[in-house]
Amino acid sequence: MDPSSTGIQEPFDLIRLSLSERVYVKLRGDREVTGILHAYDGHMNLILSDVEETIMIVDVDAPLEERRAVKMAKRKMEMLFVRGDGVILVSPPSRT
């Protein structure tokens, strides 16, 4: 398809190349997690370890344009299963 330098033929290749690496995952509900990627499947269900979750708490009374995170809550988890339908974006560590 794209004979570019990266050698990625389908989007899941990006995830496959990130196994055992720390990834950033943006989730629905203003949540993010970072963790070591152990496994994934076609639904983008993920198994992560050494996880830190960041929850953005937004002021729902503010007008839509001014709505931003007023508070960030963080928590750590040793092992986490992420259900695929909550995933918006996965970013692997920068490959150089």
Place this chain on the structure above:
Amino acid sequence: MDETTPPPPPNEASPPPPPPITTSGSPTDFLKGVVGKRVIVRLTSGVDYRGVLSCLDGYMNIALEQTEEHVNGTLTNRYGDAFVRGNNVLYISAAEAL
């Protein structure tokens, strides 16, 4: 003085020329054409991702390079590579000539 030449008639019959079409074909042809090009991917949440489209699949899962995340037009994040899960995609817009 020359009243034999009438003014040119208003040519209301001819429609305005169609807008220039940069590409034609099916949606699949469009998507094949934008691989490797700069695109703007908008998600249903309204967030935009601008970057180079590495590839995409039948679910419209997308791999982007040199990705910038824009919320309300302001840059909020940068990712070297990004995988976007297809169900979140609203549209893919070509950001450079095909």
